[in-house]
Amino acid sequence: MNKGSKLYEGKAKILYETKDKNLVIQHFKDDATAFNNLKKAKVEGKGVLNNRISEYILTNLAQCGIKTHFVKRLNMREQLIKKAEIFPIEFIVRNIATGSLTKRLDISEGTVLERPLLEYCYKKDQLQDPLISKEHIYSFGWATETEINQIDKMTLRINDLLLGIFRGIGIKLVDFKIEYGKTWNKDTDEKEIVLADEISPDTCRLWDVKTEKKLDKDRFRKDLGNVIQGYQEVARRLGIMPEETNISEVNFGKTTSIKFKKK
Ligand code: 5GP
Numbered sequence: 068m069n070k071g072s073k074l075y076e077g078k079a080k081i082l083y084e085t086k087d088k089n090l091v092i093q094h095f096k097d098d099a100t101a102f103n104n105l106k107k108a109k110v111e112g113k114g115v116l117n118n119r120i121s122e123y124i125l126t127n128l129a130q131c132g133i134k135t136h137f138v139k140r141l142n143m144r145e146q147l148i149k150k151a152e153i154f155p156i157e158f159i160v161r162n163i164a165t166g167s168l169t170k171r172l173d174i175s176e177g178t179v180l181e182r183p184l185l186e187y188c189y190k191k192d193q194l195q196d197p198l199i200s201k202e203h204i205y206s207f208g209w210a211t212e213t214e215i216n217q218i219d220k221m222t223l224r225i226n227d228l229l230l231g232i233f234r235g236i237g238i239k240l241v242d243f244k245i246e247y248g249k250t251w252n253k254d255t256d257e258k259e260i261v262l263a264d265e266i267s268p269d270t271c272r273l274w275d276v277k278t279e280k281k282l283d284k285d286r287f288r289k290d291l292g293n294v295i296q297g298y299q300e301v302a303r304r305l306g307i308m309p310e311e312t313n314i315s316e317v318n319f320g321k322t323t324s325i326k327f328k329k330k
């Protein structure tokens with residue numbers, strides 16, 4: 068699949084056109100940012116791992132009936148996805164209180180929530196992605212009530228499935244952020260809502276069940292060190308990286324030598 072011109076460059080990913088107007092290439096960069104771009108760094112190998120982890124998770128979700136934008140992985144850093152009109156909303160699910168929730172409402176860190184908490188944020192860097200209510204979404208036409216009802220159901224189902232996937236490998240899914248878009252379904256000739264963007268340690272909080280060690284982007288945000296080792300541990304436990312591979316020891320130049328298990 069030949070890469071066309073750049074459509075969009077975000078903080079962690081780039082989208083390229085393809086010859087097919089309904090498909091785009093999603094490229095995963097090594098760039099890490101936090102606190103509204105105030106903190107920036109390159110985390111070598113992060114893009115490779117997120118490409119692989121997100122492929123694994125979205126493929127598993129699709130097998131359970133969740134519609135996603137993912138088509139196929141093309142190489143170490145790129146995947147083919149369906150072009151989607153992205154809702155300007157971040158959908159956040161929390162199972163355990165941490166991060167902005169604890170600060171905003173003075174909830175104790177680590178409180179296990181009685182039921183998953185759904186939050187909506189307006190995707191707007193200049194405003195630091197503010198928390199919004201459903202009424203804001205409807206008032207400003209960011210999505211309709213019917214669309215949000217469908218998305219809420221999908222989001223809770225995704226949470227259940229992800230909780231299972233991660234619990235099975237000794238990881239607590241603390242919280243995560245997902246995005247949705249509308250794509251054209253060629254079979255029905257109608258637009259449909261699909262899970263878009265990525266699901267990876269960049270977008271989830273993942274704690275080891277026994278030690279509560281953080282295996283996600285909080286290692287970068289909080290300067291905990293060993294950022295890539297956290298992501299690598301998630302990949303290893305998911306079974307998509309052989310035990311012996313240590314990503315910090317491989318060269319991420321033009322010819323990268325990281326090896327993954329074949330599917
Ligand atoms: P919090 O609101 O506590 O900062 O984040 C809640 C969850 O959503 C965390 O898992 C966090 O990683 C994810 N999240 C929220 N906003 C963003 C964002 O702008 N980018 C990414 N990658 N993740 C986000």
